[in-house]
Amino acid sequence: MVKIPRSEHPRPNFQRSSWQSLNGLWDFSFDAPLFDKKILVPFVFESSLSGIDETDFHDIVWYKRTFSVPEVYKNQRTLLHFGAVDYGCTVMVNGKTVSFHEGGQVSFVVDITGEIMFGKENEVILRVFDHHADLEQPRGKQYWEEEPKSIFYTQSTGIWQSVWLEFVPASYVESVRITPLFDEKSVQFEYELQGDPNLSFESEIFFEGDPITTVCVKPNGLKGSFKVLLQNTTNKYWNFYEDMVWSPENPRLFDVVFTLRSKEAVVDTVASYFGMRKTSIENGMFLLNNKPYYQKLVLDQGYWEESLLTAPTDEAFVEDIELTKAMGFNGVRKHQKVEDPRYLYHADRLGLLVWAEIGSAYHYSVSYASRMYREWEARVLRDYNHPCIVTWVPLNESWGVQEIATSKRQQAHSCALVHMTKSLDETRPVICNDGWEHTNGDMLTVHDYEGEVGTFASHYKDLEALWEYRPAGKAHYVGGFSYSGEPVMVSEFGGIQCLADQSSESGKNWGYTSVNSSREFSDNLHLLFQALLKSKLVQGYCYTQLTDIGTETNGLLTIGRKPKLPLSVIRGINNGLQPDLEEK
Structure with missing residues (x-):
């Protein structure tokens, strides 16, 4: 009996008790529906954990498995969820096509109630396409040539996040958008329901196990919103801003239970949570909870040797976050990847800032x-x-918009992504094109892999010096756009390869710069970090990178998560301290 991998609930911030994992062994085949292989879902066939471990290109792959739905759910709806399938897929249930989805980095759900049989075996088949040479397809760091090299890695084809069934009543809570109203000491809930519009919608809020308040509304239809005050004189958390807000240092969370009720009974229940925190930019400064906050980030690309983009276990997410924090970082750039919601859940509860990206395409x-x-x-x-x-962060280093310096259409695309994001979420800053060739974003971010410390430091002496520096030979802003006091972040730097600790064949290893010993590694890190920490211009940074990946061996950790320096030494460097390290 094969143990079900990644069997934890895939969506912990909107969780029902009635669900069933479909991870595990599926029938599988390349190119045609022969189903002559077995694959361990949710791992891609290119990974060793899948049981196939083949890296040849196959643009079409097929999946099949059977499942049963207990009779107890006969009067409920059955939803089939896919965490992510790269890149496009057709879903068939019991011989009927029920969905087509395109986009390899995001989740989707299919209502299969009308196609399934209860108490009997049902069959689901997926036909997945992932055209390895299509550079107009958002893909991130998945390489389009046979051998990974430089900053590009092994491709991931097909199912790479959890597959699961969810059972919901005929009337149910479809979604709740939660917005912390920090300055009002309130939270706003915007809900969407399915089914009967004449039910009551209840929100019961808890903090550290203590009930805070319960609010029940009677919707006029299937959509609505309301605000809830979170502080009053009757609860023991009298100082809201000290006791009840979220930050990396104190990741306090509120639990909330959403209940849909008829006059007679509970119809649907969903468990969720939220954090009271505010991000803003005022007078050219990044603020967290209305206070200036210096962001110390590390570039995290979320790869594992045995499973590529998919975490081998849920505990692997926790390990990465704990190692990140132990090294003195308060956040990550989740680079060129839409990370699994389980990672975000652990970052919420353990306290880690996340810059959220998406994998780029390369041709416009x-x-x-x-x-x-x-x-x-x-x-x-x-x-x-x-x-x-x-x-x-929708764009990175002009990938997908290579002609943005001169193309009005590509400039409009960058601006459109910023405006689109702000139309969906007005609570967070948006970076238009991280690294260089900015348009209308909220921060000026710079990628700088200069290895000579004096030259590196000179770039951040003042604004005049910054304008003289052209990252990768590119302008900071494209024509028609200019700096207007945005916070300055060095969002990539370092990338040092330590030759004293190699995890793959030395002839293939790569880094932006290299050093020969652990002592030299720690000294160079210290000088680079010091240059930024002492700069009056820079408000934060992101070091490249957390782990080695493939032949890019410039991580602070190996791909197996072994630190190349003591964690305490890196933490001290992050805090501006001179490293104390014996020669290695």
Whole structure:
């Protein structure tokens, strides 16, 4: 009997008790529906954990498995959820096509109630396409050539996040958008229901196990919103801003139970949570909870040697977050990836800031742009409720918009993504094009891999020095756009390869710069970090990177999560301390 992998609830911030994992062994085949192989879902066939471990390109793959739905759910609706399937897929249940979805980085759900048999075996088949050479397809770091190299890695094809069934009543809570109103000491709930519009909608809020308040509304239809005051003189948490707000240092969360009721009984129940925190930019400064906050981020690309983009276990997410915090970082750039909601959940509860990105395409076209808009919208809406996310980053280093310096259409695309994001979420800053060639974003972010410390430090002496520096030879702003006092962040730097600790063949290893010993590694890190910490211009940074990946061996950790320096040494460097390290 194969143990079901990744069997934890896939969506912990909107959770019902009635669900069933479909992870595990599926029938599988390349190219045609022969189903002559077995694959362990949710791991892609290119990974060793899948049981196949083949990295040859296959643009079409097929999945099949059977499942049964207990008779107890006969009067409920059955929803089939996919965490992510790269890139496009057709879903068939009991021989009938029920859905087509395009976009390899976001979740989707199919109501299969009308197609299933209760108490009997049902069959689901997926036909997945992932055209490896289509550079207009958002893909992130998945390489389109046979051998990964430089900053590009092994591709991931097909199902790479959990598949699961959810059982809901005929009338149910479809979604709740949760917005912390920090300055009002309140929270806003915007709900959407399905089914009977004449039911009552109840929200019961708890803090650290103590009931705070219960609010019940009678909807006039299937949509509505209301606000709830979270502080009053009767609860023991009298100082709201000291006792009840969320930050990396104190990741306090409120629990909330949403209940749909008829006059006679409970119809539907969903468990969720939220954090009271505010992000804003005022007078050229990034603020967290109305206070200046220096962001110390590390670039985290979320790869594992045995499972690629999919975490091998839920505990692997926790390990990465705990290692990140132990090294003195208060956040991550989740780079070129839409991360699993389980990671965001752990970042919420453990306290870690997240800059949320999406995998880029590499050629601009109308097809690319429309794909990007659809997938980016789904990404923002799905993860809106996570307090850990403090910044949205739709574009990186002009990938997908290579001619943005001169192309008005590509400039409009960058601006459109910013405006689109703000139309969906007005509570978070948006970076238009991280690294260089900015348009209308909320921060000026710079990528700088200069290895000579004196030169690196000179770039951030003042604004005049910054304008003289051209990252990768590119302008900070494209024509028609200019700096207007945005916070300055060095959102990529470092990338140092330590030759004393190699995890793959030395001839293939790569880094932006290299050092020969652990002592030299720690000293160089200290000088680079010090240059930014002492700069009066820079308000935060993001070091490249958390782990080695493939031949890019410039991580603070190996791909197996072994630290290359003592965690305490890196933490001290983050805090501006001179490293004390014996020669290695």
